[in-house]
Amino acid sequence: MKTDTFFNEVETPAVLLDETRLMGNLRAMQGLADRHGVALRPHAKTHKSLEIGRRQIELGASGITVATVDEALVFLGGGFRSITIARPVVSSSKWDRLLSATKDRSAEVRVVTDSKEGIRVAGERAAAHGLAVGMFLKIDVGLHRCGLLPEDPHIGQLAGMIHDHRDLEFRGILSHAGHVYASKSQLDASGVAESERRTMVAVRDALVADGLPVPEVSVGATPAVLATEGFEGITEIRPGNYVFLDLLPVRVGVAELSDVALSVLATVISKNEGYFVTDAGSKTLTSDTGVHGMTGNQGFGLAYPASGFLDSNREMIVEKVSEEHGMVGRNGFDLSIGSKIRVVPVHSCPVANLARSYVVLTPDGIESWPVDAAGGSR
Numbered sequence: 001m002k003t004d005t006f007f008n009e010v011e012t013p014a015v016l017l018d019e020t021r022l023m024g025n026l027r028a029m030q031g032l033a034d035r036h037g038v039a040l041r042p043h044a045k046t047h048k049s050l051e052i053g054r055r056q057i058e059l060g061a062s063g064i065t066v067a068t069v070d071e072a073l074v075f076l077g078g079g080f081r082s083i084t085i086a087r088p089v090v091s092s093s094k095w096d097r098l099l100s101a102t103k104d105r106s107a108e109v110r111v112v113t114d115s116k117e118g119i120r121v122a123g124e125r126a127a128a129h130g131l132a133v134g135m136f137l138k139i140d141v142g143l144h145r146c147g148l149l150p151e152d153p154h155i156g157q158l159a160g161m162i163h164d165h166r167d168l169e170f171r172g173i174l175s176h177a178g179h180v181y182a183s184k185s186q187l188d189a190s191g192v193a194e195s196e197r198r199t200m201v202a203v204r205d206a207l208v209a210d211g212l213p214v215p216e217v218s219v220g221a222t223p224a225v226l227a228t229e230g231f232e233g234i235t236e237i238r239p240g241n242y243v244f245l246d247l248l249p250v251r252v253g254v255a256e257l258s259d260v261a262l263s264v265l266a267t268v269i270s271k272n273e274g275y276f277v278t279d280a281g282s283k284t285l286t287s288d289t290g291v292h293g294m295t296g297n298q299g300f301g302l303a304y305p306a307s308g309f310l311d312s313n314r315e316m317i318v319e320k321v322s323e324e325h326g327m328v329g330r331n332g333f334d335l336s337i338g339s340k341i342r343v344v345p346v347h348s349c350p351v352a353n354l355a356r357s358y359v360v361l362t363p364d365g366i367e368s369w370p371v372d373a374a375g376g377s378r
């Protein structure tokens with residue numbers, strides 16, 4: 001493939017996907033899951049792409065995870081038959097949209113909850129649609145976002161409510177150790193993963209001792225699953241970011257820059273003493289500098305001349321962004337107006353969400369894949 005010619009001609013900003021790296025990441029994660037005897041149910045909020053989701057299923061994924069009902073509807077429409085929504089759904093109208101689509105397609109839907117209200121609405125809508133809905137109790141293993149703390153005395157009661165409901169099925173417990181992104185090393189990250197595993201196994205054991213079967217114990221965050229070797233007691237992993245990777249898992253030390261499959265191509269549209277000004281600002285790169293307590297010193301992304309991608313001797317930093325402009329620190333280099341810059345973003349998931357399509361670099365040429373569920377945040 002003549003990428004140099006292509007880079008000169010393509011309109012920017014463009015979100016590039018290196019298919020070889022993408023497939024390497026998909027295969028590596030499926031291999032990890034197979035090796036440890038756990039099901040892989042990737043979180044599709046990262047790619048929001050039917051094409052990538054289908055490749056994950058072909059490689060052996062048991063289904064997919066999504067964050068929103070909008071995303072679930074796109075994947076149901078694309079023929080996916082088993083979907084977990086890993087953010088609580090508490091509004092009747094969302095349940096109705098979800099369950100109508102699920103019933104039409106004879107698919108299986110599983111949703112997390114952490115409250116009596118959530119269980120009540122789920123049960124009511126499941127009964128109204130005549131569908132059995134799988135529910136997971138969300139356990140807070142340290143991120144302190146959604147979920148019941150492991151010592152919460154209501155865990156057994158809520159699990160029992162789901163278990164005893166005629167239209168709900170208790171699938172088990174689910175956690176997301178997003179705080180792993182604040183880890184400073186692979187060792188730290190493996191500590192977070194092991195603490196999550198022990199916590200989840202203890203919650204499972206307490207429920208089982210109370211007479212409640214717990215078929216599934218689901219965990220998942222890319223740096224945690226990449227850092228650990230301990231999966232005993234875990235039945236399922238739900239990493240999302242691993243398909244593309246970005247500067248976050250690289251900072252943690254669980255991935256290399258050369259593993260990152262997604263980058264942003266931008267054009268130098270102006271320059272001044274301090275900066276090359278490009279056409280990729282926060283509406284392309286987002287203004288994400290880190291997640292869950294992890295910020296670094298790489299601004300809004302690492303930038304390279306397109307002809308020297310990942311060459312550490314030609315590295316620059318996207319130091320500032322406004323909506324349609326990205327300011328790349330010159331770092332002693334000179335680039336001409338009109339030349340192309342390729343950026344490894346800090347966080348690829350929201351970058352994908354803002355794009356309409358991926359420009360896919362395959363060994364045989366260029367393809368365009370839609371970001372099918374872009375923007376679907378409801």
Ligand SMILES: Cc1ncc(COP(=O)(O)O)c(C=O)c1O
Nearest residue numbers: 043086176220221222239240241
């Ligand atoms: C509930 C839940 N599960 C799994 C994931 C996947 O995490 P990651 O993208 O770090 O692999 C996320 C990510 O936000 C999440 O919120």
